Amino acid sequence: MRAAILGCLLVTLAAAQPGNWTTYSGDPGAQRFSPLTQINTRNVSGLKPAWVYQVGQKSEFETTPIAVDGVLYITEPPTVVTALDARTGRPLWTWRRTLPKDLQTIGFGRVNRGVAVIGDTVYVGTLDAHIVALDAKSGAVRWDTEVADYKLGYCITGAPLAVKDKIITGTSGGEAGIRGFVDAYDAKSGKRAWRFYTIPGPGEPGHDSWSGDAWKTGGGSTWVTGSYDAATNLIYWGVGNPGPDWNGDDRPGDNLYTCALVALNADDGTLKWHFQYTPHDDHDWDATEIPVLFDATVRGKTRKVVAMANRNAFYYLHDRATGEFLLGVPYAKQTWAKGLDDKGRPIVLPNTSPSVEGTLLWPNLNGSTNWFSPSYSPLTKLFYVSVREIGAYYYKSPAEYKPGTFFAGGGERALYGDDAHGSIRALDASTGKLKWEFPLHTPPWSGVMATAGGLLFGGSDEGNFFALDAGTGKALWQFQTGGKVVSNPMSFSVDGKQYVAIAAGQGLFVFGL
Amino acid sequence: MRFTFWAVFGCIALSAGPFDKLGPNDLARGKRLFEAQCSVCHGMNGAGGKGANLAVVKFRNAANDDALVEVVKNGVPDSEMPAAWWMNEQEAVQVAYFVRSLGRIASTIKIAGSIPAGKEVFLGKGGCAGCHIAEGAGGSMGPDLSLIGARRSPAHLRESILEPGKAVPEGFLALTVVDAAGNKIRCIRVNEDTFTIQVRNMAGKILSFRKSELREIHKDFGASPMPSYAGRLAEPDVDNLVAYLASLRGEK
Numbered sequence: 001m002r003a004a005i006l007g008c009l010l011v012t013l014a015a016a017q018p019g020n021w022t023t024y025s026g027d028p029g030a031q032r033f034s035p036l037t038q039i040n041t042r043n044v045s046g047l048k049p050a051w052v053y054q055v056g057q058k059s060e061f062e063t064t065p066i067a068v069d070g071v072l073y074i075t076e077p078p079t080v081v082t083a084l085d086a087r088t089g090r091p092l093w094t095w096r097r098t099l100p101k102d103l104q105t106i107g108f109g110r111v112n113r114g115v116a117v118i119g120d121t122v123y124v125g126t127l128d129a130h131i132v133a134l135d136a137k138s139g140a141v142r143w144d145t146e147v148a149d150y151k152l153g154y155c156i157t158g159a160p161l162a163v164k165d166k167i168i169t170g171t172s173g174g175e176a177g178i179r180g181f182v183d184a185y186d187a188k189s190g191k192r193a194w195r196f197y198t199i200p201g202p203g204e205p206g207h208d209s210w211s212g213d214a215w216k217t218g219g220g221s222t223w224v225t226g227s228y229d230a231a232t233n234l235i236y237w238g239v240g241n242p243g244p245d246w247n248g249d250d251r252p253g254d255n256l257y258t259c260a261l262v263a264l265n266a267d268d269g270t271l272k273w274h275f276q277y278t279p280h281d282d283h284d285w286d287a288t289e290i291p292v293l294f295d296a297t298v299r300g301k302t303r304k305v306v307a308m309a310n311r312n313a314f315y316y317l318h319d320r321a322t323g324e325f326l327l328g329v330p331y332a333k334q335t336w337a338k339g340l341d342d343k344g345r346p347i348v349l350p351n352t353s354p355s356v357e358g359t360l361l362w363p364n365l366n367g368s369t370n371w372f373s374p375s376y377s378p379l380t381k382l383f384y385v386s387v388r389e390i391g392a393y394y395y396k397s398p399a400e401y402k403p404g405t406f407f408a409g410g411g412e413r414a415l416y417g418d419d420a421h422g423s424i425r426a427l428d429a430s431t432g433k434l435k436w437e438f439p440l441h442t443p444p445w446s447g448v449m450a451t452a453g454g455l456l457f458g459g460s461d462e463g464n465f466f467a468l469d470a471g472t473g474k475a476l477w478q479f480q481t482g483g484k485v486v487s488n489p490m491s492f493s494v495d496g497k498q499y500v501a502i503a504a505g506q507g508l509f510v511f512g513l
Numbered sequence: 514m515r516f517t518f519w520a521v522f523g524c525i526a527l528s529a530g531p532f533d534k535l536g537p538n539d540l541a542r543g544k545r546l547f548e549a550q551c552s553v554c555h556g557m558n559g560a561g562g563k564g565a566n567l568a569v570v571k572f573r574n575a576a577n578d579d580a581l582v583e584v585v586k587n588g589v590p591d592s593e594m595p596a597a598w599w600m601n602e603q604e605a606v607q608v609a610y611f612v613r614s615l616g617r618i619a620s621t622i623k624i625a626g627s628i629p630a631g632k633e634v635f636l637g638k639g640g641c642a643g644c645h646i647a648e649g650a651g652g653s654m655g656p657d658l659s660l661i662g663a664r665r666s667p668a669h670l671r672e673s674i675l676e677p678g679k680a681v682p683e684g685f686l687a688l689t690v691v692d693a694a695g696n697k698i699r700c701i702r703v704n705e706d707t708f709t710i711q712v713r714n715m716a717g718k719i720l721s722f723r724k725s726e727l728r729e730i731h732k733d734f735g736a737s738p739m740p741s742y743a744g745r746l747a748e749p750d751v752d753n754l755v756a757y758l759a760s761l762r763g764e765k
Contacts, residue, residue: 357549400601441705
């Protein structure tokens with residue numbers, strides 16, 4: 001009897017799973033791929049709005065909802081969590097963080113990209129750099145732990161990552177002279193389990209890639225959610241730019257582990273391997289793009305890889321157990337590197353550093369892509385990425401560190417207007433070769449999601465939310481939301497019906513057949 | 514005595530401006546930054562171009578020196594003037610200091626023409642009012658010129674009259690679209706997204722297309738539907754027209 005009930009429960013849970021969207025990128029490997037097939041290439045032209053939820057804040061609305069058994073957990077700007085009835089869009093509860101009056105976000109907006117959920121608890125990072133655990137039924141606070149001092153520019157905008165019994169978070173602050181880290185907190189108690197500093201201190205390997213005291217304000221933020229591989233028990237997390245961003249004079253050296261991908265043991269945070277994409281970066285090309293896990297065929301062999309379409313315009317593959325560099329090819333216009341050497345290190349062209357007069361270069365500081373998510377489809381074996389084709393004049397200026405202030409040493413004037421454009425590119429995930437592309441009117445701030453229904457969803461700065469044929473790139477459906485899409489698509493099902501959701505402007509738009 | 518001391522001190526404190534402690538090195542640094550980063554729009558000597566003429570004593574968007582520094586740092590909202598956010602505080606002050614010095618060099622730009630005669634050309638033989646609004650009257654095909662004198666230098670205005678394609682303002686891109694029936698439509702872009710485009714045809718009518726319905730969208734960069742007035746207007750008429758347009762500053 002007992003076994004029968006348990007069996008029944010397990011079946012129910014298992015059945016509920018495909019309809020849920022359990023983590024920021026959809027799965028721990030960050031493929032942002034929905035296995036749902038109800039909405040597909042044959043019927044997507046009939047997709048219609050089911051409901052819209054409006055937020056009251058004017059800051060950009062960047063959330064990816066988490067869907068658990070008919071409830072969507074979203075974040076709203078600046079630090080608000082709301083549970084919505086997934087059938088109707090009606091709010092069930094809202095939790096608002098009271099933010100300190102002297103809080104400043106240095107170099108970015110007052111935004112949040114989403115929550116993590118384990119069981120009956122919802123976890124959110126706050127703009128004043130705390131992790132807060134909320135009761136999933138009521139929004140009541142279970143625990144609240146300070147991650148770092150917001151007065152020094154530490155700040156959390158990314159969704160935490162749930163790994164077994166821990167909550168993993170990074171920090172923003174790459175323009176404030178922070179010393180970045182990846183942290184793990186015990187999901188039950190809120191106690192910090194481990195911290196990995198992205199800037200090695202004296203005596204630690206990699207410290208000699210810095211000189212003098214530059215490491216103390218070396219940046220290396222970790223503001224976008226990473227991924228996790230249960231087989232290797234490794235967490236993959238991207239690390240941001242060195243500080244000051246555009247003036248590297250006072251920080252000679254490679255500046256590890258800035259602009260690198262780090263692979264950390266999930267149990268104790270120790271570094272298993274790292275790979276630095278842009279040594280001694282002076283263009284703000286954070287390597288904080290989503291690390292995506294899948295099986296690729298490299299030189300005839302099946303390899304378990306981690307892939308990253310980097311802000312620096314190159315697409316990379318690594319062996320995910322060892323970090324071995326397997327592939328690095330450009331996927332967007334770039335004018336800063338001659339190419340990569342055998343080890344994947346860029347061969348940097350002369351006169352590409354920022355200058356007083358302005359140095360014209362592609363991509364601009366926002367990169368060929370940015371935090372918005374790519375997607376991998378195990379069906380098409382394509383890697384999909386939203387690409388920004390925009391150059392900029394990079395400027396250099398003196399930088400002086402003052403705690404809690406903008407520490408950047410320059411910046412850029414980007415070439416907007418008809419000189420800039422965007423596209424959705426589908427790359428052969430194993431070779432990086434372009435399979436197809438879909439042009440966008442302007443450089444996008446929206447991620448993409450592939451589905452088992454053969455679709456690829458994406459958005460545009462002009463408010464278009466659209467579905468393409470994932471195999472060919474042909475446009476099959478679009479809806480004008482009336483607001484800039486600065487978020488990522490996701491999909492869920494409830495009562496046997498599939499929906500697709502996107503945050504656009506000040507609304508969460510949910511579509512169904 | 515004591516009272517006088519405090520009074521003097523108070524005066525200094527009250528009049529403290531952002532440029533008080535600056536010297537020739539700051540001016541030189543400001544000039545270098547201006548020439549590198551601002552002259553694209555404002556011209557090498559600040560006399561204007563796409564951007565406003567800065568060789569003036571009074572600025573439209575900066576009532577005092579502090580406000581001028583703020584404009585450098587934060588730009589002018591709803592205009593093409595961006596925030597120079599990449600400059601540090603000192604650099605922004607140095608650039609503002611140099612910009613302030615431009616007005617002291619004197620407003621050397623002499624405009625030859627007559628304002629009333631230029632207005633006659635605008636309304637009469639120039640036919641400008643057919644497409645442009647000035648002083649509340651005129652057509653809406655072309656850019657609104659009500660404040661053009663504050664936004665463009667006389668040299669830029671002259672160039673726009675003689676070679677309109679050289680600096681087509683934002684929001685007035687000329688297009689040729691070919692519809693499904695093969696009709697070629699000359700028009701101005703009103704708006705565009707990835708899937709649709711809205712245009713104004715030469716009769717001023719708004720047309721809306723799904724891009725999938727169009728055979729072709731050709732963007733005529735560097736072209737303007739406005740005819741060149743080189744040879745159409747006598748040189749004195751052009752001078753007068755420039756003088757009239759330069760006077761449209763929203764000031765009475």
